[in-house]
Amino acid sequence: SAVISQKPSRDICQRGTSLTIQCQVDSQVTMMFWYRQQPGQSLTLIATANQGSEATYESGFVIDKFPISRPNLTFSTLTVSNMSPEDSSIYLCSVPLLPTSASGANVLTFGAGSRLTVL
C-alpha cells in the first residue's frame, strides 16, 4: 500500500495568516483526499484532489478558504487561508489503499496528519 508523508506535522499560527500543508505519496495515485478532524469531532472530507483538474469540494468547504493543488500523481497541497481559531484541527491526507480494480476497493490509507493550532 502507499506510504504517505505529510508536513508540517504540527504548527502554531496567528489569526489571519495562511498555512500550506504538503502531502507526498510514494506511488502514483489518481485520487487524493483531504480530511479535517476538529477537536472532539469526527473526520470530515474537505475535498477530493484530482490530478489535472480542479479539486472537488464537499458541502461547507470552498476553494477560497481551502485552495488545493495537485501538480502530479504523487503530490498535493492544501492551504488553509485567512485562518481563525475555528480552523484549529488535524488535517489529514488520504489515498486509496487498494488498486481501483480490487473488489470493494473503497478503502483509504491516511497520512499521520498535520495538527494546526490557530491563536
Add this chain to the structure above:
Amino acid sequence: AQRVTQPEKLLSVFKGAPVELKCNYSYSGSPELFWYVQYSRQRLQLLLRHISRESIKGFTADLNKGETSFHLKKPFAQEEDSAMYYCALSAGSNYKLTFGKGTLLTVNP
C-alpha cells in the same frame, strides 16, 4: 445524506473481558462499512471492512441491515487493543467516507 453514530465516546474494560463498540448508521442504499483504528502516536489505519467478513486481531463486525448497525466485537480484550476506534461508511464506489466521532477504548490490566 448518510450518518454514522458511535454512541460511546469512552469505553473501559478489563483485560480478558468481552468488548463491543457500537456503531449505527443511516443510509438509504447499500453501504460499505469499515472500522478504522488509531493507536497512540500512530496514524489512522483500517482494521476491518464488512465485505471481507474476516477477523482481524480477534475483532469481528457483522453488518445488520435490519438494525442498521455494524458493531465491533472481541471476546477477550487485550491491553494492546487500547486505541481510538472509528466506524466509517462509504455510500458508493468513490472512496468518500463518512466517519463516526470515535470511541476511545481503554483496556485495563
